[in-house]
Amino acid sequence: xxxxxxxxxxLPGVGPKTAQRLALHILKRPEAEVQALAQALxxxxxQVGVCSRCFHLSAEPVCEICRNPGRDRSTICVxxxxxxxxxxxxxxxxxxLYHVLGGLVSPMDGIGPEQLNISPLxxxxxxxxxxxxxxxxxPSVEGETTTLYIGQLLKPFTRVxxxxxxxxxxxxxxxxxxxxxxxxxxxxxxxx
Numbered sequence: 295x296x297x298x299x300x301x302x303x304x305l306p307g308v309g310p311k312t313a314q315r316l317a318l319h320i321l322k323r324p325e326a327e328v329q330a331l332a333q334a335l336x337x338x339x340x341q342v343g344v345c346s347r348c349f350h351l352s353a354e355p356v357c358e359i360c361r362n363p364g365r366d367r368s369t370i371c372v373x374x375x376x377x378x379x380x381x382x383x384x385x386x387x388x389x390x391l392y393h394v395l396g397g398l399v400s401p402m403d404g405i406g407p408e409q410l411n412i413s414p415l416x417x418x419x420x421x422x423x424x425x426x427x428x429x430x431x432x433p434s435v436e437g438e439t440t441t442l443y444i445g446q447l448l449k450p451f452t453r454v455x456x457x458x459x460x461x462x463x464x465x466x467x468x469x470x471x472x473x474x475x476x477x478x479x480x481x482x483x484x485x486x
Contacts, residue, residue, distance in 0.1 A: 295321070347418070349394040349411045351376045359383075359392060366390040368425040372415065372444060374398050374432065377468040382430060385476040390428075393418065398436035399443055407443060415444070419451050428482055429456040434464050445485040455482040 295317055302313035320328055344350065345357035352358070359365060359379075369390030373379055379392050395410045419427060427448050431437040445454050458481025467475065 344394070348392045349396060349414070350379050350392055364389075367422065369428065370415075370419065370422075370424050370426075371428040371430050373430050373467070374437070374440075377466075378430060378432075381468045381470065381475060382479070385472045385479065387476045387479050388428075395431075395440065398431065398434075399440045400436045410440075412444060412447070416447055416451075419448055424452050426453045426455060428479070429454065429485070430467065430479070431456070432464075432466050441485075449485070454485045456485055457482045 298317040298320065299310070299313045302308050302316045303310060305313075308316070320331075341353050342351055343353070345352040345360055346355050347360045348357060350357045350359065354361075366389045370393050371382065371388055371390055372393045372395060373382070374395050374397060376394055379394060382388050382392075393411065393415050395412065395415075397405055397410055399405060399407055399410065415427075418424070427444075429441045429444060431441050441456060445456075448454050457478040470478075
């Protein structure tokens, strides 16, 4: 039981008490349910990768969003990770494509632009004749650094905007409600 609790505690946002509750819950479930959960975890780990175009999570070489012919191909929304794509999709306001950076520029953590999916973004904007790139990056120190860096790279090629600040400084997109995200997307502004 202690090994199970320890494993649950490795999950983000799961403390000792929640881990204990989850472990006790699992032990009370029928064996078939526990095996189904274990198999779902293994299947997800083995089958889910990233889209070759936008780097969003996908079980296919090209994700569902990139394959959708109904999406606006002239606009790319740049986000830090797939959680942000999921949050923005919940608003049902944005109809364009995405590009997932895979993190933020953070020199303190040893993460520079070369560790992120920035070069593929620049190539993509050039090749696809993108009309607008929307930077939907959380307003933190790392987020601001990343936004300014990408903005300077892309300005010569396309219109670069950022989502409006309806989000608190240091907040994460994944925790914002749909209305706040929708208004932030509508109120995006041109980068100086």
